[in-house]
Amino acid sequence: MQNLIDFIVKYKHWFVFFLMEGFCLALLFRFNNYQGSVFFTTANSFVGGIYSAVDGVTSYVGLSAVNEKLEAENELLRAEVHEMKRELATHRIDTLQFEGFNRSRYRFVGAQIVNATTNHSLNLLTLNKGEQDGIRPEMGVVCSSGVVGIVFLTSDHYSTVMPLINVKSKVSCQLKEHLSFGTMEWEFGSCRYGYMTGVPLHIKASVGEVVETNGHSDIFPSGIPLGTVESIGQSDDGLSQKFTVKLAVDYTSVRNVSVITNYHHAEKRTLEFLADSLMSIE
Amino acid sequence: MKHETYIRLGRMVLLLVVQLLILNHLHLFGYATPLIIGYMIICCETAVSRVSLLWWGFGIGIIYDIFSNTMGMAAASCTLLAMVKPSILKLFMPRDMVDSFKPTIQNLGLSRYIWYSLSCMGLLHFTFYFLEAFSLEDLLLTIGAMVGGTVLATLISVCVEYIVRNRIEEREVGK
Numbered sequence: 001m002q003n004l005i006d007f008i009v010k011y012k013h014w015f016v017f018f019l020m021e022g023f024c025l026a027l028l029f030r031f032n033n034y035q036g037s038v039f040f041t042t043a044n045s046f047v048g049g050i051y052s053a054v055d056g057v058t059s060y061v062g063l064s065a066v067n068e069k070l071e072a073e074n075e076l077l078r079a080e081v082h083e084m085k086r087e088l089a090t091h092r093i094d095t096l097q098f099e100g101f102n103r104s105r106y107r108f109v110g111a112q113i114v115n116a117t118t119n120h121s122l123n124l125l126t127l128n129k130g131e132q133d134g135i136r137p138e139m140g141v142v143c144s145s146g147v148v149g150i151v152f153l154t155s156d157h158y159s160t161v162m163p164l165i166n167v168k169s170k171v172s173c174q175l176k177e178h179l180s181f182g183t184m185e186w187e188f189g190s191c192r193y194g195y196m197t198g199v200p201l202h203i204k205a206s207v208g209e210v211v212e213t214n215g216h217s218d219i220f221p222s223g224i225p226l227g228t229v230e231s232i233g234q235s236d237d238g239l240s241q242k243f244t245v246k247l248a249v250d251y252t253s254v255r256n257v258s259v260i261t262n263y264h265h266a267e268k269r270t271l272e273f274l275a276d277s278l279m280s281i282e
Numbered sequence: 283m284k285h286e287t288y289i290r291l292g293r294m295v296l297l298l299v300v301q302l303l304i305l306n307h308l309h310l311f312g313y314a315t316p317l318i319i320g321y322m323i324i325c326c327e328t329a330v331s332r333v334s335l336l337w338w339g340f341g342i343g344i345i346y347d348i349f350s351n352t353m354g355m356a357a358a359s360c361t362l363l364a365m366v367k368p369s370i371l372k373l374f375m376p377r378d379m380v381d382s383f384k385p386t387i388q389n390l391g392l393s394r395y396i397w398y399s400l401s402c403m404g405l406l407h408f409t410f411y412f413l414e415a416f417s418l419e420d421l422l423l424t425i426g427a428m429v430g431g432t433v434l435a436t437l438i439s440v441c442v443e444y445i446v447r448n449r450i451e452e453r454e455v456g457k
Contacts, residue, residue, distance in 0.1 A: 013332035013365070020340045020361045027347070028354030028413060035416045 106221055108258040109133055111141075114158075118165060118251045121188040125149060125161040125251075129259065135159045138219060140260040146225040146248030147171065147213060148257050159259075164226065165191045165251055173226050174214035178203050181214055184226050184245070191251050194227060199241040205229055211245050218268055220260065290326075294342050297322050302349050305438075313423065314430025319346050319356065320406040321439045323364050324399060328375075329382035332368060339364030352414065359409035363402060370405075374398040387443050388451075395443065399436045407431040 008015065029036040111133075115126035129135050131154045141148040141161050149163035150171070162169050164186055171184040173196060182198045196211055209229045215222025227245040235242040301319050309315055322342050326335055343360030347353050374394045375383055387395045407428045415424040 013336060016333050016336050017361065017365045020336060021358055024340075024343070024354045024358035024361060026354070028358065031353035032355075035413070038416050 107134075107261045109135060109261060110256065110258055111135075111159075113161075113255055113257060116163075116251065116254075118191045121167045123163055123166050123191070123251075124152065125163055127151075127159045127161060127257065127259070128157070130155050130157040130159050132156050134261055135259050136261075138265075139262070140220040141257050142220070142224055142260060143249060143254050143257045145250075145254075146227065147220060148249050148251075148254065150219055151259065161257075163251060164194055164247060164249070171220075171226065172214055172217045173211050174222075175199070175203065175205055175229075176210040176212050178205060178209075180205075181216070182211075182243075184211065192247055193230065194245045194247050196226075196229070196243040196245050197235055197240065199243065201234075201239070201241060203241065205232060205241070205243060207231065211243070218262060218265055290322075290338065293325075294322055294338070294345075298342065298345055298349070301346060306350055308434075310430045310434055311426060314427045314434065316431045316435035316438060317346075317356065317359075317403075317406055317410060318435055318438050318442075319343070319360065320363055320403055320435060321442065323360065323367050324402050324439060325385065325443070326367070327382045327384040328368065328371065332365070335364045335367065336361060355410055355413040358413060359406050362409050363406045366405060367402060370401050371398065373401075386447055387440075388447075392440075396436065396440055399439050399443075400432065403435045403439065404428070404432045407435065 029039045109129060111127040111129040113125050114128045117123045117125075125141075125148070127135070127141070135151060135154050137151050137154055139151040141151060147164065149161040149166070149169065152160045152162040154160075164171065164184060167186060167188055169184075169186055172181065173184045174181050175196075180199055180203045182196045184194055184196055186194045199205065207229055211226045211229060213220040213222055213224045213226065225248045227247040229243045230246045231244040233242050233244065234240075297319050301317070305316055305318055319342050323335065323339050326338070330338075339360040340357055343357030346356040346360075350356070371383075371385055374390055374397060375385065383389065385395070385398060390398060411424050411428045411431070
Protein backbone atom coordinates (compact mmCIF):
# COMPACT_ATOMS: atom_id res chain seq x y z
CA MET A 1 0.00 0.00 0.00
CA GLN A 2 2.77 2.34 1.00
CA ASN A 3 4.52 1.50 -2.24
CA LEU A 4 1.40 2.36 -4.17
CA ILE A 5 1.07 5.71 -2.39
CA ASP A 6 4.75 6.39 -2.99
CA PHE A 7 4.32 5.54 -6.62
CA ILE A 8 1.33 7.87 -6.96
CA VAL A 9 3.11 10.70 -5.14
CA LYS A 10 6.24 10.26 -7.21
CA TYR A 11 4.44 10.32 -10.51
CA LYS A 12 1.55 12.55 -9.53
CA HIS A 13 2.36 15.02 -12.29
CA TRP A 14 1.68 12.26 -14.81
CA PHE A 15 -1.73 11.53 -13.31
CA VAL A 16 -2.58 15.23 -13.22
CA PHE A 17 -1.36 15.58 -16.79
CA PHE A 18 -3.47 12.72 -18.11
CA LEU A 19 -6.53 13.90 -16.21
CA MET A 20 -6.14 17.40 -17.61
CA GLU A 21 -5.57 16.18 -21.16
CA GLY A 22 -8.58 13.90 -20.89
CA PHE A 23 -10.67 16.79 -19.70
CA CYS A 24 -9.38 19.00 -22.51
CA LEU A 25 -10.13 16.37 -25.15
CA ALA A 26 -13.59 15.85 -23.69
CA LEU A 27 -14.18 19.59 -23.99
CA LEU A 28 -12.73 19.56 -27.51
CA PHE A 29 -15.05 16.78 -28.72
CA ARG A 30 -18.04 18.07 -26.80
CA PHE A 31 -17.98 21.72 -27.81
CA ASN A 32 -16.43 21.64 -31.30
CA ASN A 33 -18.81 20.14 -33.85
CA TYR A 34 -16.20 19.26 -36.43
CA GLN A 35 -13.72 17.58 -34.08
CA GLY A 36 -16.58 15.85 -32.29
CA SER A 37 -18.04 14.42 -35.47
CA VAL A 38 -14.62 13.28 -36.71
CA PHE A 39 -13.88 11.66 -33.36
CA PHE A 40 -17.22 9.91 -33.02
CA THR A 41 -17.25 8.76 -36.66
CA THR A 42 -13.76 7.30 -36.30
CA ALA A 43 -14.62 5.79 -32.94
CA ASN A 44 -17.80 4.27 -34.35
CA SER A 45 -16.07 2.73 -37.35
CA PHE A 46 -13.28 1.47 -35.11
CA VAL A 47 -15.73 -0.10 -32.65
CA GLY A 48 -17.72 -1.48 -35.60
CA GLY A 49 -14.57 -3.09 -36.98
CA ILE A 50 -13.81 -4.66 -33.61
CA TYR A 51 -17.37 -5.92 -33.29
CA SER A 52 -17.34 -7.50 -36.75
CA ALA A 53 -13.99 -9.15 -36.03
CA VAL A 54 -15.28 -10.50 -32.71
CA ASP A 55 -18.46 -11.63 -34.42
CA GLY A 56 -16.46 -13.45 -37.09
CA VAL A 57 -14.46 -15.29 -34.45
CA THR A 58 -17.46 -16.17 -32.28
CA SER A 59 -19.53 -17.36 -35.23
CA TYR A 60 -16.63 -19.57 -36.31
CA VAL A 61 -16.28 -20.92 -32.79
CA GLY A 62 -20.03 -21.45 -32.61
CA LEU A 63 -20.07 -23.53 -35.80
CA SER A 64 -19.94 -26.80 -33.89
CA ALA A 65 -23.09 -25.86 -31.98
CA VAL A 66 -24.77 -24.93 -35.25
CA ASN A 67 -23.63 -28.25 -36.69
CA GLU A 68 -25.12 -30.14 -33.80
CA LYS A 69 -28.38 -28.30 -34.21
CA LEU A 70 -28.47 -29.06 -37.92
CA GLU A 71 -27.65 -32.69 -37.23
CA ALA A 72 -30.54 -32.91 -34.79
CA GLU A 73 -32.83 -31.24 -37.28
CA ASN A 74 -31.70 -33.67 -39.99
CA GLU A 75 -32.44 -36.55 -37.67
CA LEU A 76 -35.91 -35.19 -37.06
CA LEU A 77 -36.56 -34.69 -40.76
CA ARG A 78 -35.28 -38.15 -41.58
CA ALA A 79 -37.61 -39.62 -39.00
CA GLU A 80 -40.46 -37.59 -40.44
CA VAL A 81 -39.70 -38.74 -43.98
CA HIS A 82 -39.64 -42.33 -42.80
CA GLU A 83 -42.95 -41.84 -41.03
CA MET A 84 -44.45 -40.25 -44.14
CA LYS A 85 -43.24 -43.09 -46.32
CA ARG A 86 -44.78 -45.60 -43.98
CA GLU A 87 -47.99 -43.60 -43.93
CA LEU A 88 -48.04 -43.31 -47.73
CA ALA A 89 -47.60 -47.03 -48.18
CA THR A 90 -50.83 -47.71 -46.31
CA HIS A 91 -52.83 -45.30 -48.44
CA ARG A 92 -54.55 -46.17 -51.67
CA ILE A 93 -56.10 -43.98 -54.31
CA ASP A 94 -59.25 -42.31 -53.06
CA THR A 95 -62.25 -42.47 -55.36
CA LEU A 96 -63.02 -38.89 -54.44
CA GLN A 97 -59.90 -37.75 -56.20
CA PHE A 98 -60.55 -36.45 -59.66
CA GLU A 99 -59.13 -38.55 -62.39
CA GLY A 100 -56.35 -36.84 -64.19
CA PHE A 101 -55.37 -34.53 -61.36
CA ASN A 102 -52.10 -36.28 -60.92
CA ARG A 103 -51.34 -36.12 -64.58
CA SER A 104 -52.01 -32.41 -64.47
CA ARG A 105 -54.36 -32.72 -67.39
CA TYR A 106 -56.67 -30.25 -65.76
CA ARG A 107 -55.74 -26.82 -64.54
CA PHE A 108 -57.93 -24.58 -62.45
CA VAL A 109 -58.30 -20.86 -62.96
CA GLY A 110 -59.87 -19.04 -60.06
CA ALA A 111 -62.55 -16.48 -60.92
CA GLN A 112 -65.35 -14.55 -59.34
CA ILE A 113 -68.96 -14.25 -60.44
CA VAL A 114 -69.55 -10.56 -61.05
CA ASN A 115 -73.06 -10.83 -62.44
CA ALA A 116 -75.71 -13.52 -62.28
CA THR A 117 -79.36 -14.07 -63.11
CA THR A 118 -81.34 -16.84 -61.49
CA ASN A 119 -84.96 -15.99 -62.28
CA HIS A 120 -84.98 -16.33 -66.08
CA SER A 121 -85.26 -19.41 -68.22
CA LEU A 122 -81.98 -18.57 -69.92
CA ASN A 123 -79.88 -17.65 -66.90
CA LEU A 124 -76.27 -16.59 -67.37
CA LEU A 125 -73.36 -15.87 -65.06
CA THR A 126 -70.54 -13.44 -65.78
CA LEU A 127 -66.98 -14.15 -64.56
CA ASN A 128 -64.22 -11.58 -64.12
CA LYS A 129 -61.70 -13.69 -66.03
CA GLY A 130 -61.47 -14.03 -69.79
CA GLU A 131 -59.34 -15.18 -72.67
CA GLN A 132 -56.27 -13.43 -71.30
CA ASP A 133 -56.49 -15.75 -68.33
CA GLY A 134 -56.68 -18.79 -70.56
CA ILE A 135 -60.45 -19.25 -70.48
CA ARG A 136 -62.16 -20.49 -73.65
CA PRO A 137 -65.75 -21.45 -74.45
CA GLU A 138 -66.89 -24.92 -73.41
CA MET A 139 -64.71 -25.09 -70.35
CA GLY A 140 -66.26 -26.37 -67.14
CA VAL A 141 -66.89 -24.14 -64.16
CA VAL A 142 -67.01 -25.57 -60.66
CA CYS A 143 -67.07 -24.30 -57.13
CA SER A 144 -66.32 -25.88 -53.81
CA SER A 145 -69.73 -27.54 -53.60
CA GLY A 146 -69.97 -28.86 -57.16
CA VAL A 147 -70.56 -28.10 -60.82
CA VAL A 148 -71.63 -24.54 -61.67
CA GLY A 149 -71.89 -24.60 -65.44
CA ILE A 150 -70.03 -24.34 -68.74
CA VAL A 151 -68.32 -21.33 -70.26
CA PHE A 152 -70.48 -19.97 -73.05
CA LEU A 153 -68.79 -16.92 -74.49
CA THR A 154 -65.48 -15.23 -73.69
CA SER A 155 -63.98 -11.80 -74.19
CA ASP A 156 -60.50 -10.60 -73.25
CA HIS A 157 -61.29 -10.02 -69.61
CA TYR A 158 -64.71 -11.54 -69.02
CA SER A 159 -66.58 -14.68 -69.77
CA THR A 160 -70.20 -15.74 -69.52
CA VAL A 161 -71.20 -19.09 -68.12
CA MET A 162 -74.25 -21.11 -68.91
CA PRO A 163 -75.18 -22.50 -65.50
CA LEU A 164 -77.05 -25.72 -64.84
CA ILE A 165 -80.12 -23.57 -64.26
CA ASN A 166 -80.48 -22.71 -67.96
CA VAL A 167 -83.06 -24.53 -70.01
CA LYS A 168 -80.49 -25.06 -72.77
CA SER A 169 -77.94 -26.58 -70.43
CA LYS A 170 -77.26 -30.29 -70.74
CA VAL A 171 -74.53 -31.95 -68.73
CA SER A 172 -73.69 -35.62 -68.93
CA CYS A 173 -73.85 -37.21 -65.47
CA GLN A 174 -74.06 -40.47 -63.56
CA LEU A 175 -75.40 -41.90 -60.33
CA LYS A 176 -72.49 -42.31 -58.02
CA GLU A 177 -73.38 -45.75 -56.69
CA HIS A 178 -75.15 -47.32 -59.68
CA LEU A 179 -72.80 -45.74 -62.23
CA SER A 180 -75.78 -45.25 -64.50
CA PHE A 181 -75.51 -42.46 -67.06
CA GLY A 182 -77.97 -39.71 -67.63
CA THR A 183 -78.26 -36.07 -68.57
CA MET A 184 -78.65 -33.17 -66.21
CA GLU A 185 -81.27 -30.69 -67.36
CA TRP A 186 -83.27 -27.89 -65.93
CA GLU A 187 -86.75 -26.62 -66.40
CA PHE A 188 -87.79 -23.10 -65.73
CA GLY A 189 -88.84 -22.79 -62.11
CA SER A 190 -86.90 -23.21 -58.91
CA CYS A 191 -83.21 -22.59 -59.16
CA ARG A 192 -82.55 -25.18 -56.42
CA TYR A 193 -83.74 -28.22 -58.41
CA GLY A 194 -82.80 -29.81 -61.70
CA TYR A 195 -83.66 -33.06 -63.44
CA MET A 196 -81.60 -36.09 -64.32
CA THR A 197 -83.11 -37.74 -67.38
CA GLY A 198 -82.35 -40.78 -69.46
CA VAL A 199 -81.80 -43.20 -66.60
CA PRO A 200 -82.84 -46.71 -67.64
CA LEU A 201 -85.95 -48.07 -65.96
CA HIS A 202 -84.17 -51.02 -64.33
CA ILE A 203 -81.95 -48.81 -62.20
CA LYS A 204 -83.22 -48.67 -58.68
CA ALA A 205 -81.83 -45.44 -57.41
CA SER A 206 -82.45 -44.31 -53.89
CA VAL A 207 -83.36 -40.87 -52.62
CA GLY A 208 -80.28 -38.99 -51.46
CA GLU A 209 -77.94 -40.67 -53.92
CA VAL A 210 -75.26 -38.37 -55.27
CA VAL A 211 -75.37 -37.35 -58.93
CA GLU A 212 -71.92 -36.57 -60.27
CA THR A 213 -70.13 -35.90 -63.53
CA ASN A 214 -69.06 -38.97 -65.46
CA GLY A 215 -66.09 -37.61 -67.33
CA HIS A 216 -67.42 -38.49 -70.77
CA SER A 217 -67.86 -34.95 -71.96
CA ASP A 218 -64.25 -34.10 -71.18
CA ILE A 219 -65.44 -30.73 -69.97
CA PHE A 220 -65.50 -31.94 -66.38
CA PRO A 221 -63.36 -34.58 -64.76
CA SER A 222 -65.44 -37.44 -63.42
CA GLY A 223 -66.69 -37.41 -59.86
CA ILE A 224 -67.67 -33.77 -59.36
CA PRO A 225 -71.04 -33.62 -57.58
CA LEU A 226 -74.01 -32.03 -59.32
CA GLY A 227 -76.56 -32.68 -56.61
CA THR A 228 -78.50 -35.39 -54.77
CA VAL A 229 -81.56 -37.32 -55.87
CA GLU A 230 -84.59 -35.70 -54.27
CA SER A 231 -87.42 -37.74 -55.79
CA ILE A 232 -87.78 -40.47 -58.42
CA GLY A 233 -90.21 -40.33 -61.34
CA GLN A 234 -90.69 -41.30 -64.97
CA SER A 235 -90.05 -39.36 -68.08
CA ASP A 236 -92.93 -38.09 -70.17
CA ASP A 237 -92.57 -40.86 -72.75
CA GLY A 238 -92.32 -43.50 -70.02
CA LEU A 239 -89.17 -45.05 -71.50
CA SER A 240 -86.77 -43.84 -68.85
CA GLN A 241 -86.64 -42.50 -65.36
CA LYS A 242 -86.46 -38.83 -64.48
CA PHE A 243 -85.04 -37.86 -61.10
CA THR A 244 -85.61 -34.58 -59.42
CA VAL A 245 -82.16 -33.51 -58.23
CA LYS A 246 -81.42 -31.00 -55.52
CA LEU A 247 -78.56 -29.05 -57.03
CA ALA A 248 -75.31 -28.97 -55.07
CA VAL A 249 -74.69 -25.34 -55.93
CA ASP A 250 -76.81 -22.56 -54.52
CA TYR A 251 -76.77 -20.05 -57.37
CA THR A 252 -78.10 -17.27 -55.22
CA SER A 253 -75.02 -17.24 -53.01
CA VAL A 254 -72.14 -18.68 -55.01
CA ARG A 255 -69.34 -16.19 -55.70
CA ASN A 256 -65.93 -17.84 -56.05
CA VAL A 257 -65.60 -20.40 -58.80
CA SER A 258 -62.86 -22.22 -60.69
CA VAL A 259 -62.69 -22.69 -64.41
CA ILE A 260 -61.35 -26.08 -65.47
CA THR A 261 -59.01 -25.83 -68.41
CA ASN A 262 -58.36 -29.13 -70.10
CA TYR A 263 -55.17 -29.03 -72.06
CA HIS A 264 -55.91 -32.28 -73.83
CA HIS A 265 -59.31 -31.13 -75.00
CA ALA A 266 -58.17 -29.86 -78.41
CA GLU A 267 -56.10 -32.99 -78.95
CA LYS A 268 -59.06 -35.21 -78.18
CA ARG A 269 -61.35 -33.23 -80.43
CA THR A 270 -58.89 -33.42 -83.30
CA LEU A 271 -58.56 -37.16 -82.88
CA GLU A 272 -62.32 -37.65 -82.77
CA PHE A 273 -62.77 -35.46 -85.82
CA LEU A 274 -60.14 -37.48 -87.67
CA ALA A 275 -61.83 -40.74 -86.72
CA ASP A 276 -65.22 -39.40 -87.81
CA SER A 277 -63.92 -38.26 -91.14
CA LEU A 278 -62.21 -41.60 -91.77
CA MET A 279 -65.40 -43.43 -90.91
CA SER A 280 -67.40 -41.32 -93.32
CA ILE A 281 -64.93 -42.05 -96.15
CA GLU A 282 -65.35 -45.75 -95.63
CA MET B 283 6.19 32.49 -2.86
CA LYS B 284 2.96 34.42 -2.71
CA HIS B 285 4.67 37.38 -4.32
CA GLU B 286 5.73 35.14 -7.16
CA THR B 287 2.19 33.87 -7.55
CA TYR B 288 0.81 37.40 -7.83
CA ILE B 289 3.42 38.30 -10.40
CA ARG B 290 2.51 35.17 -12.35
CA LEU B 291 -1.20 35.99 -12.12
CA GLY B 292 -0.55 39.50 -13.37
CA ARG B 293 1.56 38.12 -16.19
CA MET B 294 -1.19 35.70 -17.09
CA VAL B 295 -3.82 38.45 -17.26
CA LEU B 296 -1.53 40.68 -19.30
CA LEU B 297 -0.68 37.88 -21.72
CA LEU B 298 -4.35 36.96 -22.12
CA VAL B 299 -5.34 40.56 -22.77
CA VAL B 300 -2.62 41.01 -25.38
CA GLN B 301 -3.42 37.64 -26.94
CA LEU B 302 -7.19 38.08 -27.06
CA LEU B 303 -7.38 41.75 -27.95
CA ILE B 304 -4.44 42.10 -30.32
CA LEU B 305 -2.81 38.89 -31.47
CA ASN B 306 -6.04 36.98 -32.11
CA HIS B 307 -6.85 39.54 -34.79
CA LEU B 308 -3.49 39.07 -36.41
CA HIS B 309 -3.56 36.48 -39.17
CA LEU B 310 -0.15 36.18 -40.70
CA PHE B 311 -0.43 35.00 -44.35
CA GLY B 312 -4.14 34.82 -43.69
CA TYR B 313 -4.13 32.05 -41.12
CA ALA B 314 -1.08 32.01 -38.81
CA THR B 315 -1.97 33.43 -35.41
CA PRO B 316 0.85 33.49 -32.82
CA LEU B 317 -0.06 32.07 -29.42
CA ILE B 318 1.89 34.22 -27.02
CA ILE B 319 0.14 32.57 -24.06
CA GLY B 320 2.87 29.92 -24.28
CA TYR B 321 5.28 32.49 -22.91
CA MET B 322 3.52 32.02 -19.56
CA ILE B 323 5.00 28.52 -19.33
CA ILE B 324 8.27 29.23 -21.07
CA CYS B 325 9.35 31.87 -18.61
CA CYS B 326 8.65 29.78 -15.48
CA GLU B 327 11.75 28.86 -13.49
CA THR B 328 12.69 25.30 -12.62
CA ALA B 329 11.73 25.81 -8.96
CA VAL B 330 8.05 25.69 -9.93
CA SER B 331 6.83 22.15 -9.41
CA ARG B 332 5.57 20.20 -12.37
CA VAL B 333 2.06 19.93 -10.99
CA SER B 334 1.69 23.65 -10.40
CA LEU B 335 3.19 24.28 -13.85
CA LEU B 336 0.50 21.98 -15.26
CA TRP B 337 -2.17 23.96 -13.44
CA TRP B 338 -0.81 27.25 -14.76
CA GLY B 339 -0.73 25.93 -18.30
CA PHE B 340 -4.18 24.42 -18.05
CA GLY B 341 -5.57 27.60 -16.51
CA ILE B 342 -4.27 29.99 -19.13
CA GLY B 343 -5.24 27.59 -21.90
CA ILE B 344 -8.80 27.13 -20.71
CA ILE B 345 -9.34 30.87 -20.21
CA TYR B 346 -8.03 31.51 -23.70
CA ASP B 347 -10.35 28.79 -25.02
CA ILE B 348 -13.38 30.27 -23.31
CA PHE B 349 -12.78 33.69 -24.82
CA SER B 350 -11.76 32.62 -28.30
CA ASN B 351 -14.29 29.78 -28.74
CA THR B 352 -11.71 27.05 -29.28
CA MET B 353 -12.90 24.84 -26.41
CA GLY B 354 -10.18 22.43 -25.28
CA MET B 355 -7.58 23.13 -28.00
CA ALA B 356 -5.39 25.69 -26.25
CA ALA B 357 -5.91 24.02 -22.88
CA ALA B 358 -4.71 20.68 -24.25
CA SER B 359 -1.70 22.27 -26.01
CA CYS B 360 -0.66 24.40 -23.01
CA THR B 361 -0.98 21.45 -20.63
CA LEU B 362 1.18 19.36 -22.95
CA LEU B 363 3.74 22.16 -23.16
CA ALA B 364 3.74 22.51 -19.35
CA MET B 365 4.39 18.79 -19.07
CA VAL B 366 7.22 18.74 -21.57
CA LYS B 367 8.79 22.14 -20.84
CA PRO B 368 11.11 20.98 -18.00
CA SER B 369 12.57 18.29 -20.28
CA ILE B 370 13.08 20.79 -23.11
CA LEU B 371 14.69 23.26 -20.75
CA LYS B 372 17.09 20.57 -19.54
CA LEU B 373 18.44 20.27 -23.08
CA PHE B 374 19.45 23.92 -23.15
CA MET B 375 20.40 24.86 -19.62
CA PRO B 376 23.91 24.41 -18.25
CA ARG B 377 24.40 21.05 -16.52
CA ASP B 378 25.79 22.32 -13.27
CA MET B 379 22.68 24.28 -12.43
CA VAL B 380 21.02 22.70 -9.42
CA ASP B 381 19.00 25.44 -7.78
CA SER B 382 16.15 27.36 -9.27
CA PHE B 383 17.00 28.30 -12.82
CA LYS B 384 15.24 31.06 -14.68
CA PRO B 385 15.22 30.62 -18.44
CA THR B 386 16.16 34.15 -19.52
CA ILE B 387 18.36 35.48 -22.26
CA GLN B 388 20.93 36.44 -19.65
CA ASN B 389 21.02 32.95 -18.19
CA LEU B 390 20.86 30.96 -21.42
CA GLY B 391 22.41 33.25 -23.97
CA LEU B 392 20.52 34.61 -26.97
CA SER B 393 20.93 31.73 -29.38
CA ARG B 394 20.11 29.06 -26.82
CA TYR B 395 17.17 31.07 -25.64
CA ILE B 396 15.89 31.40 -29.19
CA TRP B 397 16.20 27.66 -29.73
CA TYR B 398 14.54 26.89 -26.43
CA SER B 399 11.71 29.30 -27.16
CA LEU B 400 11.37 27.99 -30.71
CA SER B 401 11.09 24.39 -29.51
CA CYS B 402 8.46 25.22 -26.91
CA MET B 403 6.44 27.45 -29.23
CA GLY B 404 6.77 24.84 -31.98
CA LEU B 405 5.28 22.17 -29.77
CA LEU B 406 2.49 24.48 -28.63
CA HIS B 407 1.56 25.57 -32.14
CA PHE B 408 1.90 22.08 -33.55
CA THR B 409 -0.54 20.70 -30.98
CA PHE B 410 -2.93 23.62 -31.23
CA TYR B 411 -3.18 23.70 -35.01
CA PHE B 412 -3.30 19.95 -35.29
CA LEU B 413 -6.25 19.86 -32.89
CA GLU B 414 -7.85 22.69 -34.81
CA ALA B 415 -7.48 21.05 -38.22
CA PHE B 416 -7.99 17.53 -36.84
CA SER B 417 -7.30 15.90 -40.19
CA LEU B 418 -4.44 15.46 -42.63
CA GLU B 419 -6.30 17.28 -45.37
CA ASP B 420 -4.86 20.69 -46.23
CA LEU B 421 -1.69 19.57 -44.50
CA LEU B 422 0.34 22.34 -46.13
CA LEU B 423 -2.03 24.96 -44.80
CA THR B 424 -1.83 23.52 -41.31
CA ILE B 425 1.96 23.31 -41.42
CA GLY B 426 2.07 26.87 -42.73
CA ALA B 427 -0.02 28.04 -39.79
CA MET B 428 2.17 26.07 -37.37
CA VAL B 429 5.44 27.42 -38.72
CA GLY B 430 4.17 30.99 -39.13
CA GLY B 431 2.66 31.06 -35.66
CA THR B 432 5.73 29.50 -34.09
CA VAL B 433 8.16 31.93 -35.68
CA LEU B 434 6.05 34.95 -34.85
CA ALA B 435 5.37 33.84 -31.27
CA THR B 436 9.07 33.11 -30.76
CA LEU B 437 9.97 36.51 -32.12
CA ILE B 438 7.51 38.20 -29.82
CA SER B 439 8.61 36.21 -26.79
CA VAL B 440 12.27 36.98 -27.47
CA CYS B 441 11.45 40.67 -27.88
CA VAL B 442 9.43 40.73 -24.71
CA GLU B 443 12.14 38.90 -22.84
CA TYR B 444 14.76 41.19 -24.25
CA ILE B 445 12.99 44.47 -23.60
CA VAL B 446 10.84 43.96 -20.52
CA ARG B 447 13.20 41.83 -18.50
CA ASN B 448 16.12 44.07 -19.28
CA ARG B 449 14.20 47.09 -18.21
CA ILE B 450 13.03 45.46 -14.98
CA GLU B 451 16.54 44.38 -14.17
CA GLU B 452 17.93 47.79 -15.01
CA ARG B 453 15.37 49.28 -12.67
CA GLU B 454 16.32 46.80 -9.99
CA VAL B 455 19.97 47.56 -10.53
CA GLY B 456 19.15 51.29 -10.44
CA LYS B 457 17.53 50.88 -7.09
